[in-house]
Structure formats: C-alpha cells, structure tokens
Amino acid sequence: MDLLKINDPEGELPNSLYTHSIKKKTNYTSVKKDMICQICIIGAGYTGLSAGLSLAELGYEVVILEANRVGFGASGRNGGQVGSGQRWDQNKLEKHFGFDQAKTFWEISEAAKQEVISRIKQHDIECDFCSGIINTTVNKDNVSQLFNEVELLKQKYNYNKLEILNSTDLSKTLDTNFYAAGYLDLGAGHLNPLKFAIGLSIAAVKKRVKIFEKSCVIKVKYGIKNTIFLDNGYQVKCENLLFSCNGYLGNLEPKISKKVMPINNFILATEILEKKLLDSFFKNNYAVADDKFVPNYFRPSPDKRLIFGGGENYTYKFPKAIKKLVRKRMIKVYPQLENTQIDFVWGGTLAVTRSRLPYFAKIKQNAFSVSGYSGHGVALSVLSGKIIAELINGNSKRFDFMNKIPAKPFPGNSSLQWPMLVLGMLWYSLRDRLS
Numbered sequence: 228m229d230l231l232k233i234n235d236p237e238g239e240l241p242n243s244l245y246t247h248s249i250k251k252k253t254n255y256t257s258v259k260k261d262m263i264c265q266i267c268i269i270g271a272g273y274t275g276l277s278a279g280l281s282l283a284e285l286g287y288e289v290v291i292l293e294a295n296r297v298g299f300g301a302s303g304r305n306g307g308q309v310g311s312g313q314r315w316d317q318n319k320l321e322k323h324f325g326f327d328q329a330k331t332f333w334e335i336s337e338a339a340k341q342e343v344i345s346r347i348k349q350h351d352i353e354c355d356f357c358s359g360i361i362n363t364t365v366n367k368d369n370v371s372q373l374f375n376e377v378e379l380l381k382q383k384y385n386y387n388k389l390e391i392l393n394s395t396d397l398s399k400t401l402d403t404n405f406y407a408a409g410y411l412d413l414g415a416g417h418l419n420p421l422k423f424a425i426g427l428s429i430a431a432v433k434k435r436v437k438i439f440e441k442s443c444v445i446k447v448k449y450g451i452k453n454t455i456f457l458d459n460g461y462q463v464k465c466e467n468l469l470f471s472c473n474g475y476l477g478n479l480e481p482k483i484s485k486k487v488m489p490i491n492n493f494i495l496a497t498e499i500l501e502k503k504l505l506d507s508f509f510k511n512n513y514a515v516a517d518d519k520f521v522p523n524y525f526r527p528s529p530d531k532r533l534i535f536g537g538g539e540n541y542t543y544k545f546p547k548a549i550k551k552l553v554r555k556r557m558i559k560v561y562p563q564l565e566n567t568q569i570d571f572v573w574g575g576t577l578a579v580t581r582s583r584l585p586y587f588a589k590i591k592q593n594a595f596s597v598s599g600y601s602g603h604g605v606a607l608s609v610l611s612g613k614i615i616a617e618l619i620n621g622n623s624k625r626f627d628f629m630n631k632i633p634a635k636p637f638p639g640n641s642s643l644q645w646p647m648l649v650l651g652m653l654w655y656s657l658r659d660r661l662s
C-alpha cells in the first residue's frame with residue numbers, strides 16, 4: 228500500500244478548504260533527464276522546502292523532488308496551528324532530561340515559531356497568519372498540571388505571553404462548556420498551511436532551488452555520490468541527500484520507517500457561518516487546541532467558517548465516513564452546530580515516533596532524514612529544515628542535540644509494526660473516550 232497514492236488522486240492536492248483558498252496551484256515540471264547536483268531533497272513539505280531555501284541562501288545548488296505537488300503532504304492540509312514548545316510540556320522535559328536540556332528544547336521550539344514568522348515577513352507570504360492559540364484541558368484532574376506549566380514557563384523560561392483561563396473565562400470566550408480550563412498563548416498563532424507551503428516554494432525558486440513535481444523517488448543507492456532513482460526511469464546524483472518525506476516515506480528508507488510511523492488525521496470546514504455565531508466562538512480570532520490523546524483543534528477561517536480537526540485512524544486507507552467521525556467531535560464541543568452544513572472534509576498523514584519527539588537521523592555521512600514531529604510539526608519542521616542546512620554547511624550544534632534524543636523502533640518486524648501501533652493508539656484513544 229502506497230500512502231502517496233492510496234487516499235488522493237495521484238499528483239493532485241486534496242479537495243480541502245485550503246486547496247479552494249489558493250489563487251494558483253504550483254505547476255513545476257517533472258524530472259525529464261538525468262541530473263547531478265550538490266544537494267537533493269526528497270519531499271516538498273515544510274521540512275524539504277525550508278531546508279532547500281536555507282541551503283540555497285548559503286550558496287548550495289539544490290534539487291527538490293516531490294512525488295505529487297508542493298504541499299501535497301501534511302504541510303498543505305494541517306490544522307495550521309503554530310504551537311509553542313515540543314509535544315512534551317517543559318515540566319515533563321525537565322523531569323526526563325534535566326533543566327539544561329529542557330531549556331535547549333524550549334529554545335529550539337521558540338526559534339521554530341520565529342523561523343515561521345520571519346519567513347512569512349521576509350518573503351511576503353500571504354498566508355493569513357493570526358496570533359493566539361488557546362490551549363485547553365477537557366479533564367478537571369489536569370487543571371493544576373496545566374496551571375503549573377504556565378507558572379513554570381513564566382518563572383523559569385521568562386515566557387510572558389500566557390494568560391490563564393478558568394472554565395468560566397473559557398465558556399465566555401469560546402461559548403462552550405466542554406473545557407475545564409486553559410490558557411491563551413499569544414506567542415503562538417495559526418495560518419493557512421497550503422498558502423505557507425506554496426509561499427516557501429516560490430521563495431526557494433527565487434533563490435534558484437530547482438523543484439520538480441510529479442517526480443516520485445522509488446530507490447536510493449548510497450555512495451560518495453548518492454544515486455536517486457525515479458519512477459520514470461531518470462536518475463539524480465547528489466553529494467548530500469535529505470529525506471523529508473515524513474508520514475509518506477513508506478519503505479524508501481527502512482532504517483527510518485522502523486522508527487517513524489504514519490497515522491492519519493482528519494479535518495472539516497463548515498459552511499460560511501453568520502458573523503455573530505462565529506464571533507461567539509472566536510472573540511479574537513484565536514485558534515484552540517485541547518489535550519485529548521487524539522486532540523481536537525479548531526479555528527476560524529478568514530471567510531468565516533469553522534475549521535475543526537480531530538479524529539485519527541491507524542490503517543493506511545482513510546475511512547469512508549470522515550465527515551461523520553469529525554462532525555461528532557465538533558458537535559460535542561459545539562452542539563449549536565447540529566444543523567450546520569459541512570462543506571469540506573479531508574484527511575492527511577503525519578508521522579509519529581515512540582517518544583513523540585522528532586527523529587533527526589544521519590543515515591550515512593552524506594544522507595540525512597528528519598521526521599516524526601507527532602502532530603506538532605508546523606513550526607518544528609520549518610526549523611528542522613534549517614537545522615539540516617546548518618549541518619551540511621558545517622555547523623552541527625543543533626542537529627547533534629536533536630540527534631541525541633533516543634529514538635526506539637516500534638516493536639516487531641515491519642509486518643508487525645502497524646498492528647502494534649494500532650493497539651497502542653486504540654488503547655489511548657479509548658482512554659480519551661472514557662475520561
């Protein structure tokens with residue numbers, strides 16, 4: 228089963244609100260001859276585009292190969308939330324790694340948000356960026372932990388962009404009684420993910436990055452010069468290679484796919500809502516994310532819809548009833564939308580690691596991979612691309628730090644990995660439903 232082909236028409240973007248929101252799709256040519264280059268990048272999502280752009284700025288000659296279209300993967304279909312921190316909160320990071328390393332994790336995640344904002348400004352990317360995410364908990368038992376994290380960030384990390392919200396504040400701000408407490412993070416934000424991906428690609432091309440679409444890599448042979456084989460018979464030879472395929476990697480590099488698993492996640496967009504109704508959910512245009520194991524995340528669109536994400540599945544193929552799955556979760560938060568029409572539903576594939584921290588790998592001296600952002604990759608993938616560029620350019624400091632995070636393989640051989648993951652995930656999502 229090939230995740231690049233199984234859920235979407237080949238070479239096309241999904242039928243999402245984002246695809247409908249862009250003025251023009253990208254139309255880069257496919258590879259039509261054998262090529263030699265300094266750097267070859269497989270995958271044109273945020274990781275690959277950011278790496279390509281950063282490397283070109285450093286003077287390297289870069290080729291990006293994309294099986295479908297720029298932003299075809301998670302980067303063109305996600306919830307658009309540019310969150311703070313890593314997937315673990317700082318409290319957990321401190322307990323596990325100690326304060327000094329936890330602080331480096333925090334600095335990396337702050338640099339990641341900054342990288343997104345700088346790229347938007349530097350390249351004039353019109354992607355509807357808005358500040359503010361409200362992070363919430365559904366569970367009364369988690370409230371003190373949530374508030375402790377806010378205090379910790381203020382006291383030890385000097386992060387003063389947070390405001391605590393109790394359940395009354397939340398029901399006033401969001402017009403729902405679903406949440407026990409939360410906090411507003413004004414240092415985080417949200418954007419139109421596909422517009423951002425396309426904007427990065429335009430910036431990269433301006434810096435002479437060569438992007439090829441509909442150019443699927445089927446095999447890689449490592450060497451002093453790596454050889455990359457495409458499905459149309461052409462080859463690309465390169466000095467350095469980056470895999471930035473995330474959830475769509477398949478078995479192209481088994482050393483990575485042992486440790487990084489694909490899972491599918493789903494989103495809907497409602498019909499255009501009356502201004503008064505949408506304003507009652509989003510007084511200040513903030514996005515919302517909760518702390519369920521399979522989180523709900525939602526936000527307003529500039530054209531006055533509710534974009535609501537949540538719900539996962541752990542088989543290769545998307546379920547037929549995506550609308551039913553996500554709508555049910557939306558109605559729990561907003562019963563007011565019982566009769567609202569759903570205009571768009573779509574799914575996407577992301578990648579998780581066992582630790583839920585990203586996996587930075589040096590496969591060979593001149594072949595690298597970054598993936599497994601575990602649902603927290605909008606900002607982190609953009610910075611990760613830059614970190615790979617730094618590494619290739621001789622500064623390995625941030626790569627070495629991330630590369631040292633232990634990354635365990637998923638249990639079992641390749642045929643067992645999926646069932647084991649499914650069992651684990653089902654257990655946690657069952658806990659969500661029971662709590």
Ligand SMILES: Cc1cc2nc3c(=O)[nH]c(=O)nc-3n(C[C@H](O)[C@H](O)[C@H](O)COP(=O)(O)OP(=O)(O)OC[C@H]3O[C@@H](n4cnc5c(N)ncnc54)[C@H](O)[C@@H]3O)c2cc1C
Pocket residue numbers: 231269270271272273274275292293294295296297298299300301302303304305306307308309310442443444445471472473474475476479491492493494524536574575576577597598600601602603604605606608
């Ligand atoms: C539904 C959904 C909602 C999400 N919401 C959020 C959110 O709100 N906030 C957040 O922080 N994160 C979110 N994420 C995660 C985030 O989108 C990802 O972490 C991030 O986009 C990963 O970027 P990437 O470039 O590494 O991978 P991708 O964007 O998936 O790009 C990989 C690319 O590689 C290409 N490719 C793969 N194999 C080959 C091959 N053999 N040959 C050529 N090309 C190949 C694919 O076609 C694809 O375009 C979400 C993900 C999903 C699916």
